[in-house]
Amino acid sequence: MRKKIVSLLFAACMLLAAPVCMAEEYNMKAGDNVQIQVMGHEDLSSTYVARTDGKFEYPLIGTVDVTGKTVEGLTQELKERLAEYIVNPLITINITKMGSTRVFVLGEVRHAGLHELTKSHRALDAIGAANGFTDKAAKKKVYLIRNGKEDNIQFLNFNAFLKKGDVSQNPVLQEGDCLYLTSNHKFNFGRDVLPFIESWYFMRRADKKF
Template identity: 30%
Template sequence: MKKTVTIIQMFLLVALFSPVAHGKLNTLDSSSYQLGVGDRIIVSVYGEEEMSLKEARLSDAGTISMPFIGEIKVSGMSVGRLQRYIEGKLRGDYLVEPNVTVRILEYRKFFVRGQVKEPGAFAFEPGLTLGKAVALAGGFTERAAKKTVTVVRENVQGEQRILTFKLSERLQPGDIINVQESFF
């Protein structure tokens, strides 16, 4: 009996304190992720297929067009905020208690340029690190300055920040990776 309790206690400790339990393995969590131009989403209204949006890519203006609601500026909204917004628009005039689900089908691309073998645009996957992104771009060239890789990240207002990253750091959709040329 004593051994069973110890095993159960260990299991509970591992479950409570593991990175998976707290979502730390995937820092790109859809509840705080801000939608942006190029993201592809689906909007489902439970029991109301004609009010649902099968699939939409956010336009250059950061908008989608919803049945019964029209054009919505969603760039900068989290998935949860967009769900609540659509529920609010449908409540009353169209439905008593709408149940809306928004899912991200595809994140906007990220870009790798500079001293990599195959620069270009690549599909983003949650959990992507700088090292993995460079590998997708064919790896560093012989002239690459591997220790001074910068990432250009744009916020919702369109302001860009230039960050210096280590290969183990995680990227976000839309990031632009610059691999400089080494002088040595």
């Protein structure tokens, strides 16, 4: 019993620490609050909010698109673009608030469907949004379908994270990702996932028309 409690406490600490270490692998998107600091240039240092199209306006260089970029990638882009006006600009970028990420959590969870992650965007945050596992859920082999594509499926072992702290088994999720939990490791993409993915993309296309 004591060992189980220690494992749970360890997992909780890892989850609390997750937002701090996710910035390097996180791909930015609409709604993100991006804090930019340029050493020696207060007029270029502020926090910018990416619009619904993933862009914001920045002094001197104009429109900046953050969609799909990491902090490192955006930092390099701004250095190159600002170099036309500033010699060797020193830039620091932080994500102070992340926009929401919509992901599917299907199968052996208590509230299957499309869920919106607003604070932390890792796999187990999505499980929490779905009210947790069912008693039948096989946590050693969880399907992660990246961007809803059948040819981009990974496998996660949640037990390895919960019991051993293997953070690679609790990755950051991106818009449109899907987690599927089985009770017997049987999985059919066309039957179990595709109908949900297709309905979501249909709604996204409809939203863009208005």
